[in-house]
Amino acid sequence: MPRFDHHVFVCTNERAAEDPKGSCAHKGSAALHQHLKVRCHQLGLKGKVRVNAAGCLDACAQGPAVVVYGANDPPEGVWYTLRTIADVDTVIEQHLVGGAPVDALRMRR
Ligand code: FES
Numbered sequence: 001m002p003r004f005d006h007h008v009f010v011c012t013n014e015r016a017a018e019d020p021k022g023s024c025a026h027k028g029s030a031a032l033h034q035h036l037k038v039r040c041h042q043l044g045l046k047g048k049v050r051v052n053a054a055g056c057l058d059a060c061a062q063g064p065a066v067v068v069y070g071a072n073d074p075p076e077g078v079w080y081t082l083r084t085i086a087d088v089d090t091v092i093e094q095h096l097v098g099g100a101p102v103d104a105l106r107m108r109r
Pocket of ligand 1: 013022063
């Protein structure tokens with residue numbers, strides 16, 4: 001049995017600015033990670049949703065990369081490209097609280 005309803009990993013990896021691979025940190029992932037943590041706490045999701053910063057998730061070109069694992073999610077997780085605070089709020093509301101992955105924000109691979 002999973003420990004959390006949802007376990008969220010947000011890539012906060014940072015590469016040098018001149019690195020051609022780029023990095024999620026340069027796309028604002030630290031602020032997105034922080035907002036996700038704060039909002040989940042405000043919504044009383046502690047113990048149900050765990051939010052962790054992660055190293056590179058090997059989806060650099062599609063970042064900021066976020067993956068959600070959960071008991072009712074597919075085993076490979078639900079991968080998102082979350083660019084804005086509004087994107088994060090949508091995933092919190094619809095997926096982490098409502099249980100329905102947000103197709104419009106799924107990562108295009
Ligand atoms: S730097 Fe974020 S997925 Fe690689």
